[in-house]
Amino acid sequence: MSASPASPARPGGVRRGRVLAGLLAAVLLALVGCSTGDDAVATNNEFTFVAPGGQTTIRYAVADRQASPDLTGESLLEAGKQIKVSDFANQVVVINVWGTWCPPCRAEASELEQVYTNTKDSGVAFLGIDLKDTRSAAEDFVRNNNLTYPSIFDPSGRSLLALNGYPRNAVPSTIVLDRQHRVAAVFLTGLLASDLEPVVKEIAAES
Structure with a gap:
């Protein structure tokens, strides 16, 4: 076949x-x-904090700056309202980590308010992050020190988890973001107005 x-x-x-x-x-x-x-x-390119080897003041050149995450949390004085870094578009943002139980925080409170008062008209915003506190104690602290800038109420420190590598036990500490919300400076210590104000003004004046 x-x-x-x-x-x-x-x-x-x-x-x-x-x-x-x-x-x-x-x-x-x-x-x-x-x-x-x-x-x-x-x-x-998001910010990652690297241990500074004993330094308490770290400055970042413009070319080396990394973007801050959009830190977010509940307003201390307006329960239920969320505050985030992106609320302050095109402004220098000074983030201060504090607690009522921290003696250097109490010492620097009026110094920070002074810098805020002197620079806010130049496009500078301040944002506190209150850690390990009761709301009533933190509210009393803000009122007694006549602080006029907002704070996030964050007893667990959850909002800081977005900052890669940043030590949540560094209280007080202050982070300065430029107008593009990149990290421009970090202070791991209590501050005087004379320490902070020149740095904030310099960053605010950048083109």
């Missing part, structure tokens, strides 16, 4: 196969393009 001859190839089937292959290649190229955009660069 003789073998049956092979069936001839169908030109239409070949063409359809080539079209499908071309569409698949286009889809793959599009997917690759989506995965290599600016978002990946921004994520890699």
Whole structure:
């Protein structure tokens, strides 16, 4: 019994196969393009704190600055209201980590308010982060020291987890963000107005 001859190839089937292959290649190229955009660069450029080897004041050159995460938490004086760094668009933001139980925090409170009063008209905002406190104690501290800038009430320190590597036991400490909300300076100690104000004014004056 003789073998049956092979069936001839169908030109239409070949063409359809080539079209499908071309569409698949286009889809793959599009997917690759989506995965290599600016978002990946921004994520890699987020601030990571590195132990300064005993330094208590760290300044960052403009070219070396990294973006701060959008620190967020509940307002101390307005329960239920959320405050975040991005609320202060195009402003220098001075973040102060404090607690009523911390003697250097009590000593520097009026100094920080003085710097805020002297610089707020230059586009400078202050934001406190209150740790390990009861709300009533923290509210009394703010009122007794006549602090006019807002604070986040964060007894557990959860808001600081977004700052990679930042020591949550560094109280008081102060972080200065430039107008693009990149970390420009870190102080791991209590401050006098004379320590902080020149740095804030310098960063506020950057073009």
